[in-house]
Amino acid sequence: MKSIAVVGANLAGGRAVESLRQAGFDGRITLIGEEPWRPYERPPLSKEVLWDPANVPDNFFLHDEAWYADNRIDMRLGVRAEALDLTAGGVRLGGGELVQADRILLATGGSARKLNMEGTDAANVHYLRTRDDATRMAADLKDGARIVIIGMGVIGAEVAASAIKLGCRVTAIEPFAAPMIRALGPQFGQWLGEEHRQRGVDTRFGRGVNAMRVLDGRVTQVELDDGSLVDCDAVVVGVGIVPETSLAKDAGIVTNNGIIVDRQCRTSNENVFAAGDVAEQDSFFGGHIRQETYQNAADQAQAAALAMLGQDVDYCKPAWYWSDQFDLNIQFCGHIPAQAEVTLRGDMASNQFTAFFRSGETIEGILTVNRAPDMGIGKRLIERRAKASAGQLADADVSLREILKQAG
Numbered sequence: 001m002k003s004i005a006v007v008g009a010n011l012a013g014g015r016a017v018e019s020l021r022q023a024g025f026d027g028r029i030t031l032i033g034e035e036p037w038r039p040y041e042r043p044p045l046s047k048e049v050l051w052d053p054a055n056v057p058d059n060f061f062l063h064d065e066a067w068y069a070d071n072r073i074d075m076r077l078g079v080r081a082e083a084l085d086l087t088a089g090g091v092r093l094g095g096g097e098l099v100q101a102d103r104i105l106l107a108t109g110g111s112a113r114k115l116n117m118e119g120t121d122a123a124n125v126h127y128l129r130t131r132d133d134a135t136r137m138a139a140d141l142k143d144g145a146r147i148v149i150i151g152m153g154v155i156g157a158e159v160a161a162s163a164i165k166l167g168c169r170v171t172a173i174e175p176f177a178a179p180m181i182r183a184l185g186p187q188f189g190q191w192l193g194e195e196h197r198q199r200g201v202d203t204r205f206g207r208g209v210n211a212m213r214v215l216d217g218r219v220t221q222v223e224l225d226d227g228s229l230v231d232c233d234a235v236v237v238g239v240g241i242v243p244e245t246s247l248a249k250d251a252g253i254v255t256n257n258g259i260i261v262d263r264q265c266r267t268s269n270e271n272v273f274a275a276g277d278v279a280e281q282d283s284f285f286g287g288h289i290r291q292e293t294y295q296n297a298a299d300q301a302q303a304a305a306l307a308m309l310g311q312d313v314d315y316c317k318p319a320w321y322w323s324d325q326f327d328l329n330i331q332f333c334g335h336i337p338a339q340a341e342v343t344l345r346g347d348m349a350s351n352q353f354t355a356f357f358r359s360g361e362t363i364e365g366i367l368t369v370n371r372a373p374d375m376g377i378g379k380r381l382i383e384r385r386a387k388a389s390a391g392q393l394a395d396a397d398v399s400l401r402e403i404l405k406q407a408g
């Protein structure tokens with residue numbers, strides 16, 4: 001094998017090219033990315049970049065420019081891959097150029113889902129996926145500005161926290177009864193909603209949006225489904241992502257919610273692989289899942305790189321993610337099983353606790369709030385399908401390491 005093309009130059013694409021070289025691949029690597037930037041970190045976009053867009057954190061980029069030159073990565077940035085040409089063996093760029101490749105990795109991630117209503121493209125309506133999105137949004141998050149947030153998933157909740165920090169007046173609208181409810185479940189979703197309320201967010205949970213009212217190209221009011229109107233200077237929409245599956249679909253590769261891959265990260269075409277937010281793979285708990293987490297994008301891309309080189313790979317990990325909001329570091333690993341038994345360690349009132357979600361005796365999900373050390377061991381408890389009683393988990397004198405040891 002002489003050449004590999006990676007489509008998508010963000011986290012998964014960036015980690016994949018790194019892993020290819022680390023594993024000793026000496027052939028041609030082309031990294032094709034639609035954004036003008038070399039691979040960078042998205043987590044700071046809802047935090048540090050909004051606070052101060054002119055000064056991105058030191059470790060914002062995965063590597064400096066010299067690294068790509070030193071590692072002979074042929075960078076095609078600001079360029080969209082238009083099609084896979086599986087007959088000619090490569091990726092077709094805009095303008096018709098063919099990047100020839102024996103193997104292709106699709107690391108195309110997703111783009112922010114747009115609201116389907118008048119005003120969705122107004123100048124003061126913001127979506128957050130890219131660095132450029134964050135820079136534009138930051139200009140509207142001014143002290144005293146009235147910001148309406150539509151959708152209180154992770155992105156909406158993080159932007160709400162940043163907007164409060166910047167002195168904005170924030171109204172958050174969420175059709176579910178609490179923020180991040182699908183990720184945290186109702187009990188901890190309610191807890192998080194209360195944290196937002198206490199810090200000044202005007203929470204309108206259990207409410208949808210009927211319309212946005214536009215005046216001179218800007219949205220000035222948002223109408224809720226109870227008929228109430230909220231005045232605003234800007235709107236932030238956080239209603240999920242649409243996975244970028246079109247290259248695969250158009251080439252006849254099997255897709256569902258994402259691009260279907262096996263545990264080698266191989267698609268239905270033997271020379272095409274996929275990793276990161278766009279890939280749908282076996283879930284650790286059965287069925288299929290498309291994860292939208294940082295760690296998965298990094299680890300799955302590494303697995304895909306090794307598999308493309310012919311190494312034996314069997315990638316299947318439980319999800320793990322973190323979210324920073326106000327002074328809360330929230331981490332979750334695994335999933336919340338149906339009819340979960342919930343056990344608490346620590347103190348919710350002081351925002352330092354760990355919650356365990358069990359199916360029978362087996363720990364399948366762990367939530368930590370300002371207790372990151374528990375997550376270090378917690379991840380391993382989930383991976384080993386460790387069992388424990390509610391008494392052991394609730395008792396802070398029983399170390400999680402001990403429970404891990406018992407799991408063997």
Ligand SMILES: Cc1cc2nc3c(=O)[nH]c(=O)nc-3n(C[C@H](O)[C@H](O)[C@H](O)COP(=O)(O)OP(=O)(O)OC[C@H]3O[C@@H](n4cnc5c(N)ncnc54)[C@H](O)[C@@H]3O)c2cc1C
Nearest residue numbers: 008010011012034042043081108109110276277293294321
């Ligand atoms: C604001 C924000 C904060 C986040 N915070 C956290 C966090 O705290 N914790 C956590 O676990 N996760 C977080 N995430 C999620 C995490 O960043 C993603 O899971 C990760 O970026 C996925 O990486 P990816 O490379 O698979 O996809 P993406 O990051 O979506 O990158 C895909 C790239 O492919 C490019 N592309 C797509 N189609 C084409 C094409 N046809 N041709 C060329 N290029 C193309 C896109 O332009 C994009 O640059 C956050 C995400 C955002 C947006």
